[in-house]
Amino acid sequence: MDLPLTDEQMMIRDMVREFAHGEIEPYAQDYNTRGEYPAEILKKLGGLGLFGMMVPEAYGGAAAGAVSYSLALQEIARACASVAVTLSVTNLSTEPILQYGTEEQKRKYLVPLASGEHVGAFALTEPEAGSDPSSLKTSAVKKGRSYVINGTKQFITNGSHAGVIILIARTSADRNGCSAFLIPSGAKGLRVGKEERKMGLLASNTVELVFEDCEVPAANLLGKPGMGLKVALGALDSGRIGIASQATGMIGASLSEALSYASERRQFGKAIIRHQSIGNMIADIAVEHEAARLLTWSAAGLKDRGVPFSREASIAKLYATEAANRSAYRALQIFGGYGYIRDNKIERIYRDARVTTIYEGTSEVQRMVIARETEKLA
Amino acid sequence: MKIVVLVKEVPDMESKFKIVGDAKIDESQIAFKMNDFDEYAVEAALQLKEKFGGEVVIVSSGPDRVTKEVRQAFAMGADWGIHVSDPQIDEGDNFVVAGALVKAIESLGGVDLVMTGVQAEDDQAALTGVFVADMLNFSHCTNVVKIEVGADQKSLTINRELEGGLNEVLEMATPAVLTIQSGINQPRYPTLPGIMKAKKKRLDLKKAADLGVGAIGEAGSKTKFHKIFFPVSEHKAEIIQGDAKAAAKTLVDKLRNEAKVI
Known part of the structure; x- marks a missing residue:
């Protein structure tokens, strides 16, 4: 529509x-x-x-x-x-x-x-702090007019190429004692660790960032001390609209790949889309594409109007990313053996889709957010 | 340099064409876009502006929806534009439209260059550019694939594409009309800031009466459409059977005596 x-x-x-x-x-x-x-x-x-x-x-x-x-x-x-x-x-x-x-x-x-x-890059996740960012260990200790940062950040997208990294680090021991920092690339004491060998998204950069006595001026503190988690969660809300959009685009790609193949491929004397079981799969992908588009558009629209959009962003992210996986599964099924071959675009989409239910908040975390926000509405 | 680019809206050729009556196309099923050749002209004009300064003015004639194409040219970097919007001009032929475009150009009070596509993708008439040149009494060059402007910004060295991969090089003076051939450049994508600014750029709306256009509608036209139709394609094929030697003899005989091509 x-x-x-x-x-x-x-x-x-x-x-x-x-x-x-x-x-x-x-x-x-x-x-x-x-x-x-x-x-x-x-x-x-x-x-x-x-x-x-x-x-x-x-x-x-x-x-x-x-x-x-x-x-x-x-x-x-x-x-x-x-x-x-x-x-x-x-x-x-x-x-x-x-x-x-x-x-x-x-x-x-x-x-x-x-x-x-x-x-740019956004460094929140750590080896032992994923869905629960308040357990992060990377420390930023005030020393005169600087902060000295130590710790390791995990799975950082764009980590090798970013001109600036937004880092969330612990500035005091209490649960909410995290702060946000702007770290320029090439900061002394910042090292790009191993690059991950991922299942999908192979043309994106995902690395470990290692901070070893990395000293940055106190002027690089973003927001006030202790505001780190607030900064992080706000960014993630927006990020969810981004990932919902990415996933929705991938459903669109699955749909067009499956549709063109099913219209050309002939078995039992007719195009396979004319076989009801294949036609049904195309229909299901098309429905999920429309639904994902609408949910994502609705969340983005709320953001543009300047009203709260956490709940809607999480709904869109949850739905679109789960649907991207279902759609890629169906589309690959339609391609049969050819879909399982490297160099077929649907094989790439299938692998790429998998991470979308994991990063920027897992599906489980989205449900947590949706439940909490829905409870507030009651 | 003050450069005018004439931009036309054409149907997306993927659209479904349905003929109503004898000489009209049902436009309700058609998606429209900027004529590709005009997009090359916009890009060529913007490159000259970047080099020599000045302004690029878009002039377009057509119904309300052509503002979309004009705004696209704005998003690419054109400065402002004139939309000649009058059903009585739309009803006319290329001669009427060219006459109206000329009045709009004259209203600018002196320009250095008028650029447009060598032809429109839809009617492929390749008339508007040369009509406009004649009416303005400007020198012109068609099929332009390269433009060099002299240091005085008044002399032009132009490459013109001929059949068979040949180019001819001409020297001419401004003011001039150039009709742009594909291959001259790769039109830029509008940037996001460009798109956001496009709506705020000045677009003047002019009717035939505002511009003092005399020749309008069918009465002002030099041509009249009698009929539009899809040509019927005839499939004639004959497979000559038999052994190769005999078949070749039959083929030569048929080519010589029936088709009369050898």
Whole structure:
């Protein structure tokens, strides 16, 4: 169905669709096969203004809003989910700076992100702090006019390429004693640890970040001491719209792959889509695609209107990511043996989809959030 | 440099074409987009502006929906535009439309270059550019694949594409009309900030009367559409059976005496 979009939203969607078709799709399979970070594509996307879509013009952004952002990510994820997650994390890292940054921090760290100079990263997860971020151990100890950081962050998207990393670290022993910091790339004492060998999203960068007596000026504290978890959770709310959009784009890709194959492939004397069991699978993917689009659009719309959107973002993220896995499963089933072969796009989507129910809050955490927020409504 | 780019909206060729009556196409089923050749002209104009400064003005004629194409040119970087919006002009032929575009260009009070696509993807008439040049009494060049502007910003060196991969090089002076061929450039994607700014750019709406356009509608036209139809395709094929030698003889005989091609 056609969503009620503004002229700008349609123009952004159409431009990104054309870009994804012409500049991402033809190269996506190769980048993923080689496990290579698509620096060239990202440079172009940064130049088009896709790194800081929610950032105001004054800081080099487009102020295009969450709905436009979601539409753009969907189009990109249709072509390559790895590029989509790289963009999602970059846009996510602009938000805490915008919300909590001082004017100086915005000039120094937000402008280069929004103008596409480099990607951003968000370092929250640790080996022993995943769904429960309050148990994180990385420490930031005040020393004169600096903080000295020690610890290890795990599964950090864009970690090797980010120009700035938003780090959440412990500044006091109590449960809420976490603070957020802006860490420039190349900070002394910051080391990129091992790069993970993942199941999917092979053209995205996921690394361990090791902080060994990494000293940053106290001016790099983002927000006030003790506000770390608030900064993190706010960013994650927005991030969920990003991942819901990525997953929705992937359902769209599964649908178009399955549809074109099922229309061409003939067995028992007719196109397999004319066999009811295959037609049903196509119908199910189409329904999930529409539902995911609407839920994501609705959450992004709330954000654009400046009203609370946590519950809706979690609903969209939960639904779209679970549906992306079901849809990829069905689409691969339609392809039969050919779907199980490397180099078939559906094989890549199937692997890429798997992580979407895990990162930026597992499905279980989303249900926790939805239950809590729903209880508040009663 | 002050550069005008004439932009036309054309049907997306993936659309379903349905003929109503004898000479009309049902537009309700059609998705529209900017004529590709005009997009090359917009890009060429923007590149000249980036090099020499000045402004790029978009002029387009058509119903309300053409604002979408004009805004797209704005998003790419054009400065402002004129939308000639009058059903009486839309009802006319290329001559009427060209006359209206010329009045809009004249209202700008002196321009250096007028650029447009070599032709529209839909009617492929390749008339508007040359009509406009003649009416403005500007020199013109069609099929342009390369533009060099002299230091004085008044002399142009133009490559023109010919059949068979040949180019010819011409020198001409501004003001001039150039019709742009594909291959001259790769049009840029509009940036997000560009898209967000496009809506705020000035777009003047002009009727035939505002511009003092005399020739309007069918009365002002030089041509009249009698009929539009889908050509019937005829499939004629004959497979010549038999051994190779005899078949070859039959084939030569048929080519010589029946098809008369050898």
